[in-house]
Amino acid sequence: MEEKHPTFANGKICYIEIPSDDIHVSSAFYETVFGWIIRRRDDGSVSFDDGAGEVSGTWITGKKAGTGIGMMISIMINDIHAIMELITQNGGKITEPVGKYDPEITAQFSDPFGNLWGLYQHRKD
Numbered sequence: 001m002e003e004k005h006p007t008f009a010n011g012k013i014c015y016i017e018i019p020s021d022d023i024h025v026s027s028a029f030y031e032t033v034f035g036w037i038i039r040r041r042d043d044g045s046v047s048f049d050d051g052a053g054e055v056s057g058t059w060i061t062g063k064k065a066g067t068g069i070g071m072m073i074s075i076m077i078n079d080i081h082a083i084m085e086l087i088t089q090n091g092g093k094i095t096e097p098v099g100k101y102d103p104e105i106t107a108q109f110s111d112p113f114g115n116l117w118g119l120y121q122h123r124k125d
Contacts, residue, residue, distance in 0.1 A: 005052070006053060006054045006055070006056070007054060014054075014055060014056065015056055016055060016057035017057055017060050018057060018058070018060070018115055019059070019060060019061075019064060019065045019115060020059040020115075021061065021113050023059040025091070026059045026111065026112065026113065027046050027048065029090050030048060031048075033087055033090055034050070034075060034077070034083075035051045036050055037051075037053070045058060050075075052076075065110075065111075066115045067114045067115070067116055072117075072118045073117060073118065074106070074118030075117055075118070075119055075120070076120050076121075076122065077120070077121055078121065079121070080098055080105055080106075080119055080121040081098070083119060084098075084119070091111075092111050092112060093109060093110050094108070095109055095110050095116065096108035096109075104120070104123070105120070105122075105123060106120050107119045
């Protein structure tokens with residue numbers, strides 16, 4: 001039986017608005033680095049589905065980037081070092097390298113407009 005996405009469940013995080021000064025730059029960054037599926041709506045807005053098809057959202061202008069240390073949303077990835085390289089090659093910055101929370105494999109980065117995110121690689125124990 002084929003799985004259907006997204007999973008509908010009470011309490012699931014389902015939609016994120018990401019501040020951006022240039023939606024096309026942002027959508028290209030997340031598509032290139034994380035493989036997000038980019039959708040262009042009929043009204044001209046640009047939205048996304050994450051790499052697992054479970055979370056969707058959009059980029060919005062006119063709001064301040066989430067740059068402060070506070071709530072942290074992490075993106076699950078397969079190879080943290082390869083992703084960190086892609087981040088820096090595509091205009092992002094590594095703000096916290098791997099190792100702070102050993103043995104967990106985590107890091108933090110900011111996207112081209114300063115939004116702060118976490119990276120999480122599942123340990124293959």
